[in-house]
Amino acid sequence: MVDDFLTRLPKAELHLHIEGTLEPELMFALAERNAITLPYADIDAARAAYDFRDLQSFLDLYFLGMSVLVGAEDFHDLAMDYFRRAAAEGVVHVEMHIDPQAHLARGVPLAEVMDGLVRACDTAREELDLSSAMILAFLRDKPAEDAMALLEQAKPFLHHFSAVGLDSAEQGNPPSKFRDVFARARELGLARVAHAGEEGPPSYIREALDELDVCRIDHGVRVVEDMELMERLADEGMVLTVCPLSNVRLKVVERLEDHALPRLLDAGLMITLNSDDPAYFGGGMRDNFAACQTAFGWSDDTLRWLAGNAIEAAFMDDTRRTELLTRLASA
Template sequence: MTPLPKATPLPKAELHLHIEGTLEPELAFVLAERNGIDLPYATPEQLRSAYAFSDLQSFLDLYYRLTAVLRTEQDFADLAEAYLVRAAGQGVRHAEIFFDPQAHTSRGVDIGTVVRGLAQALDHSEERHGVSTRLILSFLRDLPAEDAMRTLDEARPYLDRISAVGLDSAEVGHPPAKFAEVYAAARAAGLRLVAHAGEEGPPGYIAEALDVLGVERIDHGIRCLEDEDLVARLVAEQIPLTVCPFSNVRLRCVDRLEDHPLPAMLAAGLLVTVSSDDPSYFGGYVEDNYQGLRTALGLTDEQLRQLARNSILASFVDEPRRERLLAELAAHVAPPHRPEA
């Protein structure tokens, strides 16, 4: 029997992707050798086996430890290029990429080194890979707000390459309101605004991110379902939620993929998108998340297509690019399903 054609991934945007979280163990070892850094693991396989997390903090501990291998512009360029190659193969046509400058400046790597290095790959990503990109500077919420403001000031010479600011790292105990002043400054600088909220933190953090920070998009947001009034607001205002299913399971916010609230979120009319968050650490890139949802939750082709459409609608692309991406999605035809004989 002639094998079925391999399904071509749906064209999609990825809106919740931390570039440091795409550092695969093999590349980590290459960069460590390049920069004369000793990793506390003998092989890439041994490092990968350490990717077992009990909660967000246990992940962050390893995540920040491995950033030590990123030192030069070339390191950041190689990191971004490796992601773009994988993303293109997973149907990504547009990527909005977080980076954590404080994780680098705190160890003596200048923010210009980070931005220029990433730009070496991102500036050519559409030509080389068919992937347009935006760069989002993300503040570490477990550091003082004054540190975030200093980071924004350090980034000002590079704002022509940065589209938005975000807020990530340990959520519990670090409410969005802590960063009201720096978000106001970012808005005044012409930057778009997003924030992680409602993953480990309570639903109230989502409302606070909207009302105090003025964000346009919520990263994660899965705990919104605990507040009916908040859900009604998110639906009415069509606030996008960038949900990361594999991440939610690996960080123990959801017990199993089969228990993920995404179907309930779709049924409620929420503008849900799917991304991979930190794919090297969480077991898969964005199309892997799509297919995992199909298998674990029985999502239909039409539901997956809606997620892809939502991702394009929720992105920060210009309107001509948005229309081209929507047209590409509309024209996408999945190979016919042939039942087993």
């Protein structure tokens, strides 16, 4: 990794799906460990499959890759593989969405998932000075009753989670479908975030605000289609966790140069940059920052401001936040 400003810039990643960090090399290694046959001849064939038409075609491959995650060590190795790559490119804090429903459906106990991930988070803090937070994500294409059941099943592990989230196929699955689940999460003291306005319409962003009482919108880029809503987000200081390279790979925009990001910044929105599913979307945090700098001609000061937004909005204690903001100021 080149030692440059973008690498030294301390970056907090607020929108990451830990299952989406599974690189083909590790996928094959875990498949061998667990005696699982993959539908690819080799690693190069797997990489060639990472060409998506839309969100659903990505999700098909995403859930296939997940099949190699069976035991606690698999989840530990998955997270540590990502944490090491992230730390090498200047990431200092990671907030990871976890999709337990996809694992429970395969017969993988939640205790196995949590054991591996919690140990990896502890190791990353001790060895890499990388702090982390976990987000319990609900699959929005599943019934809301399933999400409520997961929330209750996860009670023994809730002290490890900072928030609940909503992800997976957005079209036809409005946030309001999960109103009761998010109300229960609020009763349990959990913060709330939700994917909205990626493939779904701006109205889904409004629903996430009004029906789910979220503190962050994941993606949110289609807000540019609703000027009144965009003004509301700016006035309320609502954080958007935007994933530029993901948006290009999933055809939300054809080219990064066509992305709404400059308009969102000009409108005064609280924007952060994130990688989403870096193994599948062509790059981690440094790559996303670099791509935006090239596409939009952003200055180092703008990138520092974006990095600061993420640190300010992160689920972390005040001591860690002050420490990271101090490091940011001297970057």
